[in-house]
Amino acid sequence: MKKIISIFIILTLILVTTGCWDMVEINQRLFPYSIGVDLNEGEGARYVITISYPNINAIGKNATQKDRVYIVSTIASSVFEGIRQLYTRLPYELYFKHLRVVVLGKNLIEDEKTIREIMDGMNRDFIINKKVRLVVAEDKAKDLLLFVPESKRQEVIDGTIFTMLRESKDTSRYTPKTITDFISDTDISNVTIVPRAIPNEDDIKFFGGAVFKDYSFIGNIGEIDNRGILLMKGKVKKALIDAHFEDVSISYQITASKLKREIIKDGNLKIKLKIETEGTLEEYIQKEKVEANNLKKLEEMEKAIEKAIKDEVDNILEILQKKYKADAIGIGEHISKFHPKLWKEVSKDWDQIFSEADIEIEVDAKIRRRGLMQ
Amino acid sequence: MQENDKLSTKQIRALVVSTIVGIGILSLPNRVSLIQGNDGWISIILAGLLILPIIAVINKIFELYPNKNFYQIGNQVLGKWVFYIFLLVWLSYQISLISYLSRNLGELLKAFLLETTPTEVLIISFILTTSYMSRSEIQIIGRAAYHIYPIIVGFVILLILVSLTSVDFTNILPLFQSNMKNLPKSIATTFFSYIGYEILLFSIPFSEGKEKISNACMVGVGIVILIYIIVFLLTLSQYGIQSLQRQSFPTLSLIKEIDLPGFFIENLDGLVMAVWVLVIFSTMAPIYYSAGKTLSYLFRTKEHRLFILPLMPIIYKLSLYPQNMIELDELLGKFINYSGLVVVVLMPITIFCVGYFKTRRDKT
Numbered sequence: 001m002k003k004i005i006s007i008f009i010i011l012t013l014i015l016v017t018t019g020c021w022d023m024v025e026i027n028q029r030l031f032p033y034s035i036g037v038d039l040n041e042g043e044g045a046r047y048v049i050t051i052s053y054p055n056i057n058a059i060g061k062n063a064t065q066k067d068r069v070y071i072v073s074t075i076a077s078s079v080f081e082g083i084r085q086l087y088t089r090l091p092y093e094l095y096f097k098h099l100r101v102v103v104l105g106k107n108l109i110e111d112e113k114t115i116r117e118i119m120d121g122m123n124r125d126f127i128i129n130k131k132v133r134l135v136v137a138e139d140k141a142k143d144l145l146l147f148v149p150e151s152k153r154q155e156v157i158d159g160t161i162f163t164m165l166r167e168s169k170d171t172s173r174y175t176p177k178t179i180t181d182f183i184s185d186t187d188i189s190n191v192t193i194v195p196r197a198i199p200n201e202d203d204i205k206f207f208g209g210a211v212f213k214d215y216s217f218i219g220n221i222g223e224i225d226n227r228g229i230l231l232m233k234g235k236v237k238k239a240l241i242d243a244h245f246e247d248v249s250i251s252y253q254i255t256a257s258k259l260k261r262e263i264i265k266d267g268n269l270k271i272k273l274k275i276e277t278e279g280t281l282e283e284y285i286q287k288e289k290v291e292a293n294n295l296k297k298l299e300e301m302e303k304a305i306e307k308a309i310k311d312e313v314d315n316i317l318e319i320l321q322k323k324y325k326a327d328a329i330g331i332g333e334h335i336s337k338f339h340p341k342l343w344k345e346v347s348k349d350w351d352q353i354f355s356e357a358d359i360e361i362e363v364d365a366k367i368r369r370r371g372l373m374q
Numbered sequence: 375m376q377e378n379d380k381l382s383t384k385q386i387r388a389l390v391v392s393t394i395v396g397i398g399i400l401s402l403p404n405r406v407s408l409i410q411g412n413d414g415w416i417s418i419i420l421a422g423l424l425i426l427p428i429i430a431v432i433n434k435i436f437e438l439y440p441n442k443n444f445y446q447i448g449n450q451v452l453g454k455w456v457f458y459i460f461l462l463v464w465l466s467y468q469i470s471l472i473s474y475l476s477r478n479l480g481e482l483l484k485a486f487l488l489e490t491t492p493t494e495v496l497i498i499s500f501i502l503t504t505s506y507m508s509r510s511e512i513q514i515i516g517r518a519a520y521h522i523y524p525i526i527v528g529f530v531i532l533l534i535l536v537s538l539t540s541v542d543f544t545n546i547l548p549l550f551q552s553n554m555k556n557l558p559k560s561i562a563t564t565f566f567s568y569i570g571y572e573i574l575l576f577s578i579p580f581s582e583g584k585e586k587i588s589n590a591c592m593v594g595v596g597i598v599i600l601i602y603i604i605v606f607l608l609t610l611s612q613y614g615i616q617s618l619q620r621q622s623f624p625t626l627s628l629i630k631e632i633d634l635p636g637f638f639i640e641n642l643d644g645l646v647m648a649v650w651v652l653v654i655f656s657t658m659a660p661i662y663y664s665a666g667k668t669l670s671y672l673f674r675t676k677e678h679r680l681f682i683l684p685l686m687p688i689i690y691k692l693s694l695y696p697q698n699m700i701e702l703d704e705l706l707g708k709f710i711n712y713s714g715l716v717v718v719v720l721m722p723i724t725i726f727c728v729g730y731f732k733t734r735r736d737k738t
Contacts, residue, residue, distance in 0.1 A: 022490050126485045130630050180613070180631060187616035340548035 027056055029095045033159030036141030037079060037118060038105030044075045048105075049082030050142040051094065054156050068156045069149045073142055079121055096125070100162035101133045102179070103197070105141035112216035119215070122179050133165045134177045136210040136217075138198040147199040161197070164206060172230045172239040173223035174206045182212075188333045190214050190351075191326040193221065193229070213326045221316065228316035231275050231309065232329040232361075234259025240282065243308035245301055251283040252305045252365065261334050265342055269357040271331060274364065275309065281370040298367050306363040313361050325355040380582040383590040385516040388523035389577055389660065390594030395526055395601060396657030397478055398567025400623045400650065402602060403609040407618045409560040411552040412610065415603050420557070421564035422599035426592060428719060429571060431726045433588040436578045438729050444575040445671040448721075451729040460721050461668055467713040468665035469685065471569075473693035474706040475658045476500050479651065481699055486626070486647050497693055501686055504655060508662035509679040512576050515660055522656040529649050530601050533608060533625070536632045536642070541611040566711050567602065571595065572718045573660040576667060 036050035050073040058068045072089065076082030083094060102122065108114055122128055137144040148160050155163040165176045174195035177185075185192035193209035207223040221229070230236045236257040242249050254277045262272040281301065320326055332350050336343040346353050381389070406414030439447045448457045480496040488496065507518065574591060581587050609624040612631060621627050629646045665685060666678035673681075696702040 130627065180617070184614045184617050188614050337544055337547035340551045343548075 024093070028092045030090060030092050031098045032094055032096060033099070034101035034103060034145060034161055035079065035099065036073075036103040036105065036137070036145045037108055038141050039107045039111070039114070040075050041107065045077040045081075047076055047078065047082060047108075048140075048142055049074055049076050049079055049086075050103075050145050051083070051086060052145050052148060052159070053094070054159070059156050067149070068154060071145055071149070079118060080125075096128050099128055099132055100159050101135060101165070103135045103137050103141040103144055103161075104194070105137055106139055108141075109136055109210060109212070109217040112214070115212070115215045115217075119179065119183060123183065130180050131178050133162060134179060134182055134194045135161065135165070135197045135206070136194050138196055144197055144199060144204070147204065150202070151199075151204055152202040161204065164204065165195075172227040172236045174208060174226055175230065175235075186212070186215060188336075189327050189330055190332075191328045193226070193328055196220065211324055211326055211328065213324070218324050218326065221319070224312060225316040225319065228313045229320075229328055231257060231277075231313055232259070232273055232317065234275070236277070241279075241305060241308055241312075243301075243304045245304040248285045250281065250301060250304070252279050252301075252367070253282045254279040255368075261331065263335060263339055263342065269346065269353055271357055271359045272362065273329075273359060274362045275313070276364045276366070277309070278366050278368050281367050284373075298370070302365050302367055305365040305367075309363045309365060310361055313363070317359060317361065321355045321357075321359070325351045327351070327354045331357075331359075379511075379513055379580065381513055381516045381577055381580050383581070383583055383586045385520045386574075386577055386581055386587060387590040387594040387597075389516050389519040389573060390571055390591055391597050391601075392519040392522045392526060392653070392656035393570040393573045393660045394568055394595070394598045394657075396567075396570060396654055397475060399601070399605060399653065400482075400625045402564065402567045403606045403618060403624045404621055405563050406560055406606065407610065407615060409556050409563060412546065412548060412615055413550060413552040414560065414610070415606050417557060417560035417564050418602050418606060419599060421561045421568055422595060422602070424561070424565075425568050425571060425595055428722060429574065429591045429595060430588060432574050432722050433578065433591065435722060435726050435729060436584075438726075438733050440584075441579075443579050445667075447729065448725055451725050451732060458672075460717070461672060463713050464717045464721070465665060465668050465672075467710060467717050468661055468668065469689060470692065470706050470713070471661055471710050472501075472504075472658055472665065473689050473695075474702065474710060475654055475661075476504075476689065477693040477696065477702055477706075478699075479654050480693070482623070483647065483651070486643055494694065497690060500651075500655075500658075501689055504658045504662050505682045505686060507655070507659040508666060509682050510663075512580055512660075512663065515663055516577060518659070519656055522652055525649060525652055526601070526656075527597075529646070529653075530604055533628065534604060537608050537612060537628055540631060541608060542614075543607075543611045545611045545614045546607060562711070564602075566707070566714070568595075568598070569710070569714045569718055570657055570661065572722075573664060575722070576660075576664055 030053045032051045032053040034052050036048075036052075038048040038050070040046055040048050050071060052069055052071045055067055055070050058066060072086055074082050074085045074089075076085050083096075086094065102118075104115075104118075122132065123130065135144075148154075151160060154160050158166075175193065177192065177194050182192050182194065190213060192212050194212065195206050195209050197204055197206050199205075208221050208226050210217055211219050211221060227236065227239055230239075234257055236254055239254045241252045241254065243252060244250075256278045258276040260272075260274040260276070262274070264270040264272070284301075317329075320328055327350065331354065332343075332347070335346065402418075403414070406417055410417050435444075435447060439450070442450075448460070451457075452460070476497045477493075479500055480493040483496050484491065484493050507515065571591075578584075578587055605625055609621075609628050610618055612628055613621065613624065618624055626643055626646060629642050632642055662682065662685075663678070666681045669681040669685070670676070670678040675681075692706075696705050
């Protein structure tokens with residue numbers, strides 16, 4: 001009798017405990033790559049939410065459909081409200097674990113409150129991956145996303161925008177920013193820079209950045225400026241510098257850069273930034289005689305390169321100090337970490353002190369290799 | 375051959391580690407940093423060091439009265455009524471701690487893994503699983519802990535490996551800039567993450583090699599301190615102090631940050647939640663067991679397993695009583711903190727002091 005009862009219990013357990021009663025097949029889920037957020041300029045609610053996701057039926061050998069990317073858009077009062085609204089128009093559920101990119105529209109970023117709202121929503125959500133990349137569209141985020149299918153080179157699996165952001169880690173013309181980076185940059189130095197994106201003829205171009213100070217947009221910087229800022233942070237991994245040397249232009253490929261900061265406090269704040277770069281000579285000029293072969297010549301070249309770098313850096317430093325009053329080069333962070341006592345004095349009106357600080361740039365460029373030619 | 379009804383020193387060490395490491399590992403960095411800022415690691419170390427003398431005291435108690443279990447000692451030393459008061463506080467502490475753990479687990483599992491499963495079902499099934507374990511004797515719990523212990527250590531090692539690519543260790547700076555007046559408060563907060571070592575009160579009488587036990591316990595606490603410090607420093611250097619103060623579960627968020635080159639490994643939070651369930655299980659089972667033991671002493675029964683299932687509805691009701699996570703911390707968390715001080719600090723010390731003088735008097 002006991003045996004029968006226990007067998008019966010086991011059998012009922014099989015009925016009750018196995019199987020996934022709420023399982024979802026992978027093709028019954030939509031995995032959006034990117035969300036675009038714009039302010040609504042027409043009638044109705046506040047935002048225009050645009051979502052793009054891959055069409056799984058168009059991938060692979062036996063693709064049954066042609067459109068590779070689907071883009072849907074709606075007007076809503078918040079990002080998550082927009083997602084809810086889209087559920088009523090889509091066949092399956094949207095699942096945001098693999099969201100890669102958030103595109104912010106031009107008209108949206110000028111309002112501090114909206115940026116704070118979006119950041120908080122993204123960060124608070126359990127599902128959204130915190131490595132989502134941020135991009136600022138030069139015009140409307142919706143237009144940028146709508147342009148993606150027209151772009152010639154497409155990446156269906158990961159999304160075109162994300163692939164470009166991920167694969168171009170080496171460039172110094174823009175710096176990819178994740179949500180976590182955005183928030184921790186703002187926490188630490190109150191300033192962060194998000195790459196800008198613009199639809200080009202038949203592709204999408206990323207460049208420079210939009211400068212955010214305390215979550216509000218204060219201005220744009222170009223791609224060369226971004227490189228200057230990276231040099232002042234010591235974070236350049238690869239960059240090509242053009243310098244004038246004896247009537248020709250020489251190209252210098254930076255392969256590593258280092259930065260030393262020195263803070264001197266007497267009366268006015270004095271900061272010395274020493275930028276050290278290593279690199280190779282990429283291009284000089286074809287001559288009959290061997291020229292790039294003696295040390296003296298190389299030293300002269302290094303001088304010319306140093307000057308080119310210094311000009312570039314000085315230029316953007318001037319913009320940051322005088323125009324934006326934004327410490328995007330991590331000096332405040334450095335002081336707060338290594339000179340905490342000084343930081344207690346200056347942190348209160350750091351923006352003002354930064355803009356008046358005497359920042360001296362010193363560049364030390366080394367040509368380590370000069371290629372195959374002598 | 376190893377005796378089957380004895381706990382080896384290795385098992386005791388594993389029991390200490392797996393019982394102490396619990397809820398705290400997810401939220402401790404945030405709690406400490408809110409009070410102590412960048413210097414939270416100081417209070418983690420200090421709170422850990424404060425535990426060591428208490429563990430020494432617990433060991434001494436069993437040296438004073440060998441071959442007796444904790445209840446007999448307490449009864450003999452403190453007298454029936456005083457010890458009963460302690461036991462009642464202890465019982466309420468145990469029950470609220472179990473409820474606190476199961477509610478926390480239910481809420482987090484619902485948020486991260488099982489969105490559509492009701493919290494009630496999660497809590498009931500978890501309490502049921504744990505009750506099965508806690509019906510067994512301490513030797514078996516010790517053996518289970520011995521197997522869960524490598525998982526905890528492995529989890530921390532994994533955490534270090536995967537986050538090394540993205541952390542910025544300068545975020546730990548500046549050192550020693552926080553207000554040291556907050557230190558007592560932050561130690562009190564950290565202390566909450568160290569409770570659970572009272573399981574030694576049950577396990578020491580069953581251990582083999584009595585002279586090595588004290589050492590094993592100390593090593594166990596040392597490992598816990600190390601784990602907490604590693605987790606704190608990693609989360610701090612990943613997020614910087616302000617972001618850390620905003621994250622409610624920084625350790626989990628740290629896992630979500632993983633972005634290894636080749637992007638083969640990402641979105642590991644599901645896996646980590648699964649490991650974390652084991653961690654909570656290994657914390658809850660010994661405490662559930664000790665609640666059963668306390669009740670069986672109060673009612674003078676031989677078996678503690680009689681009381682495990684009847685405790686279930688009480689724990690279930692209590693765990694569902696708070697409206698949300700904040701209220702859970704306000705009500706149960708605070709109660710556990712204060713009653714924990716009485717039970718795991720005051721009780722062993724009182725028993726030891728009184729017992730010490732009594733045995734001296736008896737000798738002379």
